[in-house]
Amino acid sequence: MLEITDLSVSYGAIKAVKNFSGGAKDGLITAILGANGAGKSSLLRAISGLNLITSGSIKLDGTDITRLGAHERSRLGIAHAMEGRRLFRHLTVEENLRLAWRFGTRRVLLKPALDDVYARFPILAEKAKIHAGLLSGGQQQMMILSCATIRSPSVLLLDEPSLGLAPLITTQIYQFISDFAKSSNVAIMLSEQMAAIALKVSTDVCVLRQGASVFSGSKQSLIEQGRAGNLSSMYL
Ligand SMILES: Nc1ncnc2c1ncn2[C@@H]1O[C@H](COP(=O)(O)OP(=O)(O)OP(=O)(O)O)[C@@H](O)[C@H]1O
Ligand SMILES: [Mg+2]
Secondary structure, three states: OEEEEEEEEOOOEEHHHHEEEEEEEOOEEEEEOOOOOHHHHHHHHHOOOEEEEEEEEEEEOOOEOOOOOHHHHHOEEEEOOOOOOOOOOOHHHHHHHHHHHOOOOOOOOOOHHHHHHHHHHHHHHOOOOOOOHHHOOHHHHHHHOOOOOOOOOOOEEOOOOOOOOOOHHHHHHHHHHHHHHHHOEEEEEEEOOOOHHHHHHHOEEEEOOOOOOEEEHHHHHHHHOHHHHHHEEEEE
């Protein structure tokens, strides 16, 4: 479980995240929605320790991790699939997966962890010996998710998992995310500009506008307030 209180991120004079409070619950998905530049990636990077914060606190399962470095947060179980599909392009699919596993909490042994990835995404088994840079965009997104989940995280941060993908692949990717949340009991926080797909799988929602939270609550309350279909007016 992730608990964030009053968190702010600045780049010089630019206030990218303003006093954000929220979190993610075990086994559930929290969607962070917002337009370009709303502060979604800045928030996720602050949680994984890649961005410095100007105020606030972050707790993982009740322990304050605000002052820990990114590598220590990673060791404690925070996995972050960053924007831009970052893979080791000149390593093979399997080499990428082995590396990711080594950096994780190693709750599952390597062999069953790899078998699990290949059962979920058989195309990755077929391409196991191929350089990751040669995969299609959809296959790379499968790799990104597999590298994040093979680490047996307790918190999973996903930055715009649908970005640039065809609708069919997006549906497959989201099915995987939804199944993984349920089967692993991991707390997932994902950012998206495309609200509709994220709302399908999430239970909690936060809408960011120019760094500030303009809605935070359950998806149910968003729907009951009649605001789910009109999110773009909250974004802009
Ligand atoms: N490294 C940086 N240096 C300076 N300003 C930055 C930096 N990264 C982000 N910003 C600014 O911070 C604000 C929030 O950016 P951020 O990337 O967090 O938004 P986002 O919601 O992830 O947008 P997108 O949907 O385009 O990915 C923007 O005004 C952006 O220009
Ligand atoms: Mg972003």
